[in-house]
Amino acid sequence: MIRPILHIVLHFIVPAMAARLFYKDNYLKVWIIMICTMVIDLDHLLATPVFDPNRCGIAFHPLHSYPAICAYILMTSVSELRIIAVGLLIHIGLDAVDCVCMM
Numbered sequence: 001m002i003r004p005i006l007h008i009v010l011h012f013i014v015p016a017m018a019a020r021l022f023y024k025d026n027y028l029k030v031w032i033i034m035i036c037t038m039v040i041d042l043d044h045l046l047a048t049p050v051f052d053p054n055r056c057g058i059a060f061h062p063l064h065s066y067p068a069i070c071a072y073i074l075m076t077s078v079s080e081l082r083i084i085a086v087g088l089l090i091h092i093g094l095d096a097v098d099c100v101c102m103m
């Protein structure tokens with residue numbers, strides 16, 4: 001039960017570290033924007049059961065699919081979307097780490 005809790009905590013800590021490291025002047029605003037990217041987890045509502053601690057979300061949920069991940073990567077090239085894109089990629093990266101930890 002510790003892994004899902006740690007996973008959620010990391011969804012807050014890692015964006016905070018990235019915001020602090022790369023956006024020193026307005027890290028709080030950047031951190032909040034990155035935290036808001038967790039909205040992509042709403043795609044879990046399309047799955048049954050909604051929460052399964054032993055299911056890898058990568059390539060399972062629509063907003064965690066490979067085409068979506070490619071879109072997030074492309075979004076990094078648009079300066080206005082870069083913070084959101086980095087937040088999304090951090091989210092996907094953390095979800096991928098969680099998948100590895102399930103094995």
Ligand SMILES: [Zn+2]
Binds near residue numbers: 041057064091095
């Ligand atoms: Zn996720």
